[in-house]
Structures are given as C-alpha cells and as structure tokens.
Amino acid sequence: MEKITFNHKYIIGISFISALGGYLFGFDFAVISGALPFLRTQFMLDAWWEGFLTGSLALGCIVGCLIAGNIADRYGRKPGLMIAAIIFALSSIGIAFASSLTLFVVMRFMAGIGVGMASMLCPMYIAEISPAKVRGRNVAINQLTVVIGILITNLVNYFLADTGPDAWRWMFGLGVVPSLIFLIGVLWLPESPRWLVKAGRPEKANEVLLKIGSESFASSTFSDIEKSLVGVKKQSYKAVFEKSVRPAVIVGIILAVFQQLCGINVVFNYTSTIFESVGANLDRQLFETVAIGAVNLLFTLLAMWQVDKLGRKPLMLIGSLGLSIVYIILAFLLQNQFPASLVSAFVLLAISMYAISLAPVTWVLISEIFPNKIRGAASSVAIISLWGAYFILVFTFPVLAKKLGTFGPFYLYAAICFLGFLFIKKRVKETKGQTLEELEESFVRH
Template identity: 70%
Template sequence: MNEVKSAKFNNSYIIAISFISALGGYLFGFDFAVIAGALPFLKTMFDLTPLQEGFLTGSLALGCIAGTLIAGSVAEKYGRKPALMSAALIFALSSLGMAFSGSLPVFIAMRFAAGIGVGMASVLSPMYIAEISPASVRGRNVSINQLTIVIGILITNLVNYLLADSGVDAWRWMFGLGVIPSVLFFAGVFWLPESPRWLLKNNKGEASKKVLLKIGNEAYASSVTNDINASLVNVKKQSWRALLDKAVFPALAVGIGLAVFQQLCGINIIFNYASTIFASVGAGIDQQLLGTVGIGVVNLAFTLLAMWQVDKLGRRPLMLIGSIGLTVLYIVLALALKAQLSTAWVAVFVFLAIGMYATSLAPVTWVLISEIFPNKVRGMATSVAVVFLWIGYFVLTFTFPILIEAMGSTYSPFILYAGICLVGFLFVKMKVKETKGRTLEEVEQVMAGH
C-alpha cells in the first residue's frame, strides 16, 4: 500500500542529506566534462592517434566498471556511508594524479583510478537517496543526483573555458581542481545518517528507527519499518546467484537494458567530443569551449524541468518522449553536419538534443535503476546494472573517433545513434512499468509481476 496518510516528513532534512549524498554526482559530472576541455591540449601533449584518443577518453569507463563492482560489495558489507567516503577519497587522489602525470600511460592509469571513484559514486549516491526518501518525493530526490551531475558539468566547462588561455599546461589545472569538490564531499558524508534499510537488514533496528524519525513522524517510521521487515522475511545473505532468481531477474533485465540504452543512445558523444563536433564545422578553440559551456547551461535548465516533472508525468512517459525525440534530433543534427551549416546552427541542434536527454533518459534512468530492485539484492543488482551502463559508455566513447575515421565524416555516427534510440523507444514501450508514487516495497511486487 502507499505511505499512510498520517505520515509527515521533515522535508528540509531530507533535501539536505539528499544534496550531500548527491555531491557524488558532482564528481561524476566533473570527470565526465573535464575531458572535453582538456582533450585539445592532451592531443598535442601526447600526440594522440584516433585509437589512443578513444582509449584515453574511455579509460574512465573501465575504472567505473571496477568501481561499480566494488561499490556493491562495500555498501552491502560496511554500509552506504563508509562506501561514499571511500569514493570521495579515491577521487581526490586520482585528480591530483592526473594533474601531475608526465606520460600517457600514467595519465590513463590515473583516469582509470578516477573512474573507480566515479563508478562507486554512480551506484551509491542514487541508491542512498532512494533508500532515505519517502515514495511521494523519491523521483525528485533521486533526480538531485542528476542535478549535481549537470552542475558539475557546467562548472567544469566554465572553468575549462576560463583556463583555456593559460598555456600548454592548462589541462593540469583542469584535472587538479577536482580535489576541491572531493574534499567537500568527504567532509559532508560525515554528517549523513546510515541508510535505514541497510540498518534494518543488518539487525540494527533501533538505529534505523532513529534515522526514520528524523526523516518523518512516528506513523511514517512505523509504516516504513513494517514494510522493510516484511520484504526481508526469510531473507538470507545473498550471493550473486540470487540475481538469477525468477523474482529478481525480470527487474535486472530491465535495469540492464535501461542502463545500456542510456549510454548507447549517443548523447555522451556530444558531452565528451563537443570540441571535435564543433571543429568539424570550422569552429576555433574558443568557440569549441564556449559551445561546451552552452551545453552545460542547457543541460542544467532542462534537468531542473525534469525534476519538476518526474513525480508528475511519471517515469515511463518521459522515457518514451526522450527516446523518440532523440531519434528525430540526431537525424537533423547529422544533416546539419553534412551540410556544413554554421557553428551557431549546429549548436542549436546540439542544445536541443541535450535538452531532450536532460528531461528524460538522463535523470529517469537513474531513478528507475534506484527503484526497481528488491531490498534483499538492491546493492548487487544496482551494481550489475551500472556495470553495464559503464560498459556502454566505454563502447560509445572508444568507438567514436574510430567511426569518424572509418566512415569518413563526423555526421555518419549520428545516424547509427538515431537507430539505437528507435530501438530504445520500443524497449521502453514493451518492458518498462510505471513506478511513480509507489514505495520501494510496492515496486518490488510490481516488478515481480504481483
């Protein structure tokens, strides 16, 4: 059943702890965006071939895969809070490592290490927020994680633009400044409570109740405690094999499908290779970096719109609109690039695609992945889905320079991405169920077909 009508919430506290946890998303956004500004400098510094360029860009994703797998185990064994602190520490050290890299292998190793921190945060932040949020505002709160991602992207793009004229070592400052949000995140996590669902699962009922009473009133705490306990009846310590159980696997398959689609839809080509796209129509370095700033502004504006709508329109309609919208916009963008329209026109179509993604696939995929898995395996299942997300990201970013070289143009890959978005539309239409307004325990029943 839905949350009891007598339940009341401490909204300011819920939003505060959601934002602190979501600083992990800021780290995600930083490392995601910093490469776009640094890439022109790195190409010169390391004399990159298309293969090296793709691997350097995609090496973050390989680290993210490792971090995602680590996150699930650490979060289940030690709790969500210690795992978040570990992610922040890894990210701080790797940011300094990239800044002081003296060779391509060292830089790639440090970017891989950064990926471990990003991968951990990409699992832990939305999962933590989902577990501490009442059902009626869970979609909005999990979307805070996406909001901090896009704020990280925008601020990083602005900093990159401001640093662009500071000399050949500008890229070192671009990466090194990542230590600042990392330290802030690490400090903020000290203040966070542990997830009440993790506490109950580990026989810490009193501690769980204290957290729930900070989030809501007695009626809310009692209702949530009963729902969680009911979902954990006869649950033993789970192995990875539990993910193949017939009550779990349908949700896992949907989660993996959504994760892969969010990446192979192609939008991260624009985020990571914006300078390459704008350069293909004659834009100079300043125009390229200014274009990335515009991408960040549009991304932020439309993410705020998505946060307002995700608990109103629902998850499924937004995913359907986004996938079919990107199908059309990619075809238009490909035609614009082929016709060598002005940088301004190309920027318009790029911004429209970013806006479409930011209101749909970007936040809603993370919301759904944080919601659809059963309590007993949420950490492991979330990790598996996000591993596939990062595999998709690696395949996408690694292949783009190679596709450009093989196809002989910048526009051709976008026709391929349009086809993927059309397939994604059909997948969402057939497989994704609406979850808005339901408790996590109710979603578990829906995904199991009950």
C-alpha cells in the first residue's frame, strides 16, 4: 500500500490565508480598547452606553453566524469568506467617518457581522482541509492570527493616541488595509473538499484532496467523507438538536459560552478602565494593551506547539483552574489599590493562562466535535452562543464595575472558571490525532 504523504507547504499556505479572517477578528476586537478613552469624550458615554457600544460588535456577530451557516452549506465556505472580507472593509470606512453615536453603533454592528462570519467559517474551513495529525495546530493558526491582529492593533493605537481627539477615526479606518489583503487571498483558496462531496462535485473534491496529500490520502479521505454523508438530508437547525447528536452539541455550546463568561475579554476590552481604577494615566493604559497583546501572542504560539502533543483536554483544565486562582488574587489587588505594576503582572498572568488554553482550544474543539452532516448548523449554534455570552460579558462589566467597584466582577469570573473546570473534567473527551469521521463515532449517540 502506498505511503500517505502530505503537501505541508500548500496546507500551511491555505490555512494562513483563511486565517487572515482571524486577523480581522482580532482587529475589530482590540481596536475598541484603544479607542474607548477618545469615544467617551466624543460621544459623552455613560456606563450603559459604553457597554452597549462595546457589545454591539457581538450582536452583529450573532447575525453574521446565522448568515455564514446558511451560505457555508448552500454555496460553500469560500463565498462566505469573501463576503466577510467585503463587510470588514466597508464597516472600517463607515466607523471612521461616523458623525454620530447611532451611526457608530450601526457600523460597529455591521463589523460584527463580518467578525461573526469569519469566526465561524475560518476554523471550519481549516479543519476541513487539514489532515488529522496537524488539524489542531492548523485550526490554532486562526487563533494565532487573531492575537497578531490584537497585538498590531494595540501597537497602532498606542502610536496614534498622540495625534489628537480624532485618533479613534484612524484606529478604525486602517482596518480597510488587512480587509482587502484577505479578500485577495481568499480568491486563491480552493473550496472545502467535504463541502464539494456534499454538493455532488466529487471530481473537484478529489482534485483538492490530491493537492493536499498523496493519492492514498485522497482516496481514503474521500471514502471516509462519503460514508459520513450517507443518508444525510439538507441541514436544518432542527437536526442540530436531534437526540443522537445532542451530547456533542451540548458540549460545544457550553464550551463556547464558557470561553466568554470566563471573563478574560473584560481585560482585553476594558484595559483602560481597569488600570484607570488604580491610578494609571492614559499612556500607561495604552501601553498595558500592547503588553497584553505581546503576552497573548507568545502563549498562543506555545498552545499551537502543545495542542497536538499534550492534547486539548489537559490544556483546557490547566487554563480554567489557573484563571480561577489568578482572578481571586487580581480582585484582591484591585480592591486594595495595589500599584499598577503589580496589577499588571497578574493581568498578564491571566492572559497567558487564557491564551494557552481556552482561547485557541475552544475553537479547535468546536471545529472538531460536530458530525459532518450538521457541522455547519451546529458550529453556527455554538458560535452564536459564544457571541451572545460575549455581549452579556462586555455589556454588564461597566455597570457591575460602577456598582461593585472594578474588582467586584472578577470574584464572579473566578467562580465561573471553577465551574468550567469541573465541566471539562467530567464531559469533554480528548480529540487529538483522530479524523473528523472517527470523532463522529465517539461524540454521537447511535
């Protein structure tokens, strides 16, 4: 029998191009942190509007996931990625020229549609074109581009901060550049072979599989895909909640919600609020966003190295328990007005815990655990849940911080992280090194 080999350069190339959607996700996610001090003055924001303006991205993400699920199943993964890139570009320009708070929120909601589409389609696409033994690493490339997007955006925000009260317009407007690069890159991508088989285009699917690996890889993968699609009808959201697939769907939804309610995105989005509460000036607040971006990148690289070696479950357990402990210490430091340098050390420790575990591994698991026949719709449901949880988190933080003090919410996040640790220990199975079709057997109730 012919030895199975892979075209690693090609696989990495198409994974990175697809993952540029993650860069744009990182951009839209991070840009608000540097812009908020300016937006508070520009639009006279109170705690309620600050939370809603920040969270409006998540509301758009929910719509984006719904659109992406439908487009991904009807027209393919590639058209969905192209539409996401166009939406990113248009919304960046729209926000930069926003003349009122209403227009700003509408444009940020539109940006969220692009983020939602990319957050669902990029990991799904990479999982479907990657061989099993490198799938975890390749899906984690998407998280790597997210954190590179966060770091570069934070650096740009830091250097733009001295350009005057309209600095925020440049911060948002520059997003048009990576959007256009992503759009050009997507034109070069092949369609997902799993979608092509499902769409009745076996010759084209085989052609793509032969570019990814040897003939024996192409034939065995093609056979596995065909078997997993036997008797599959058109996907519907109703099918996602059928008894046979419910265990996988429940795990996916809870992991998605936990990734947000663990609280770390408060640190990303409200860095300035947290450090202002311990007396840091604007320059120090923006510098902290850069430090957060750098630590986030470093530990995401560490996660990519370990996700296919150590495995998904151990990383998730380390991260959830570690965050719970760090949050309790961080809350105590904020409550007792410790120096900004000490608060910074524990903020960065929390970021490192998240970046090596919940951040990349949740996306890997969501892209893996759902059966082929419902992957598009089930991923959509899980990621809609994720963005719903993100909205709740970032909308409630300014209100909770005003009522309880900036430290108060972190005690709550510590409790959520401990509950997440218990859930992962009991319900999440290891998925490393198995094909998507093998995983279907272990997660689905027959």
